Amino acid sequence: MTTLKDIAKKAGVAPSTVSRVINDSSRISEKTKTKVRKIMEEMGYHPNINARNLVKQRSHNLGLVIPYSTEKAFADPFYSEILRAIGVLAHSKGFNLLLLTSNGEEEEKKTVLNAVKGKQIDGVLLLRAKKEDNLINELTKINFPFVIVGRPEETSKYYWVNNDNVKASERIVDYLIDKGHKKIAVILGDDNYILNEDRLQGYVNSFQKNNLKIDQDLIVQTKKIDHNNIYILAQKMIKDHPEITAFYGMSDTMAYTIMQAMSDMNIKIPEDISIVGFNNNPMSKIVSPPLTTVDINIYLLGNKATELLIAVINGQIEKYEHTIVPANIIERDSCKNLN
Amino acid sequence: MTTLKDIAKKAGVAPSTVSRVINDSSRISEKTKTKVRKIMEEMGYHPNINARNLVKQRSHNLGLVIPYSTEKAFADPFYSEILRAIGVLAHSKGFNLLLLTSNGEEEEKKTVLNAVKGKQIDGVLLLRAKKEDNLINELTKINFPFVIVGRPEETSKYYWVNNDNVKASERIVDYLIDKGHKKIAVILGDDNYILNEDRLQGYVNSFQKNNLKIDQDLIVQTKKIDHNNIYILAQKMIKDHPEITAFYGMSDTMAYTIMQAMSDMNIKIPEDISIVGFNNNPMSKIVSPPLTTVDINIYLLGNKATELLIAVINGQIEKYEHTIVPANIIERDSCKNLN
C-alpha cells in the first residue's frame, strides 16, 4: 500500500506538500503540483480515507435511516425513488451514502449513534417521521445534523422536508366528493406515523368543509399494512358496509390491493366502486384501470432533503427550516362520477 | 467528545485495557470489564470508527455498486428487493452498506477505487454483470474481494451468484410452446448485459429443442428499455407481425408496459395475445390479468451474494466459487392455451 509519505519521498518534498496537492491548496506552485500528481498517478496512490476522516473529523458520508421493518420498507417503490433522488444529489456534492439498517427501535438507535459518534457520517437523513422518536431526541441532544423526511410532531424544532399531506389529502377527498361520493372508506396505517395522521386530517377537513357527516365505521386504522391484511380488511368493509361508493387507500400499493380485493368479489372498478391512492407510484399508470392518485413528487422530496442536510452540515443554515414539496392530483380512470 | 483515553483515566486503567474491553478480549477479568463498561455507559462513550478502521485496515462496510444509470436502476423493484436482502444479511453479520453511486463508467470506477484503496470498504458487491468491465479488471488486479450478482463472462475467474437464466428462460418459452404458441415475440435489453444474452439463449434453446423455426424479426434488442420506447416497440411489432401470439418480456416491468400497449390497441390479454415476464415482481400478482412469470428468488440471490462476499472477506474461501439460485415458473392468467 503506497502512502502519502512514499509519494513525498519519491517526489523529494515534504508530506505536507503532498497533502496540500491532494487538497489542491492554492499555496502550492503548479509546477510542484504536476510533479507530485504525476508520481501519485505512477504509484497508483489513493488517500486513506479513514486517516483523513480521523483528523478532519468529517467523513463525507450521509447516514440513511430507513424504517426498520426493512422487510416492508423496500417493498414500497417510494424508497427506491427517494433513494435515487438522494443518491444523485449526494453524489453531486461529493457525499456517499451509508445505509443504516436495523431490526427494531433499540437496535436502530444503537446503529445510528454508533455511526454518528464513531464519526462515520456527517449527517443523518431520516426517511420517516414518527411520534415519540427516541432517536431524534438523542441526535438533538448532541446537536448532530439531521433532516427528517416527513413532518415531525414539533414542527419548529427540526429541519424537515415534507409533502403537504393534509392539504393534498383534503384535495383528493374533495375530488371524490365533487363526483358525488359521500360514503368514502379509508384505510390508514399505524397512527404512530404522522403521515397517517395528516392524511386522515385531510379527509376530516374535506368532509367538514363539505358539510358531510363522518362515519367512524368507514375509517380503519391498522398497524399491519401487508397485502393479506389489507385485502381481508377491504373485503370485510365492503361486506359490512355495502353503502360504500369509494375507497381511499393511504398509498398506491394499498390501493392496488384494494382493487384486487374488489375484483375478486366481482365488484367492478370504477363502475361499482371508485378507488383513489396516494403517492403516484410508477405502476399506477399501468394498473387497470389506471389509478387516480396524488403525486407527491418523491424525487423532489429526496432532493430537497439532501440539499438541506448538506447545507446544515456545512453550517450554511442558521435556524430551523423546512420545505413543503407540492403535491398534485393525477386523474386517471379509477373513479366514477355519481352525479 | 469522550475518547478511550478519558475512559481509561476515569477507570484508573491503561488505554489498552479499555480497548480490550471494547473488543471483549478474553484476557480481561470480568471485574475490570464490568467496571470499565459502566464508565463507558456513564460517559456515553462510542469508539471512533475511523481510528479503529485506520489501524485495523478494515471497515466493516460493504460497497454496493449499482448500475450507474441510477435513474433507471431504482425504477425496477429488483433493486429494492435485493437491497433488502443484502441489508438484512449484512446487518446480521455486523456490516453496513456504502452505496457507491455514479454517473458513468469512468466515474464509477473512480468512486469505487477510491473507497477500496481508501480502505472505506472491505468488499464490493456488483449488482450487474456486463462485458468488458473495467472495474472488475482493476479489482482483480489488486486482489480485492468482490462478488458479482449475475454471471460474468469468464465464469471460472470470479466469485458470483446468479439465477440460471438460460434454463429458466428456456422453461418459460417451453411453457408457451406447450400451450401451442409458435410465434413468440421477445424484447430484450442491451446485449452488453450478460443477462439479456443468457435469456435470449434460453429462448433459442427452447425453439431448437421443439424443432421450431426462429424468426429473427420477432427478436428485438434495445438499449433503451424505458417505458415509452418499449411501448412503441411493442405496438410496432404487433402491427408489423400480426401473426404473433405471445410476447416474452425480459422483465416484469417490461411485460407491464407491453400489456398496456396491447390494451391500448384493444388487444385483449390473454384472449388475443399471451404475455410472460421475468423476475416475479410483487406487482405481478396484482396487475390484471395477473402475470405469468419466472420467480428468480431475488431475496435468496442477494442473501447468497452477501454471504459469499463476507466469507471471502474473512478468508474462509479458497477458490473461486459460484452459486446458482433456482428459479421457477409462476403460472398466472396472462397466457392462453391455443391447443
Place this chain on the structure above:
DNA sequence: CTGAAAGCGCTAACAG
C-alpha cells in the same frame, strides 16, 4: 491479567 509505547496515514499549525 494489565500496562507502556509505537504507529496506522493523514492534516494543520507554525516556522521559515
Place this chain on the structure above:
DNA sequence: CTGTTAGCGCTTTCAG
C-alpha cells in the same frame, strides 16, 4: 511557496 512536527483515537506488540 514549502518543511517540521504534533497529534486525530484507536489497536497491538512486548513486557511484566
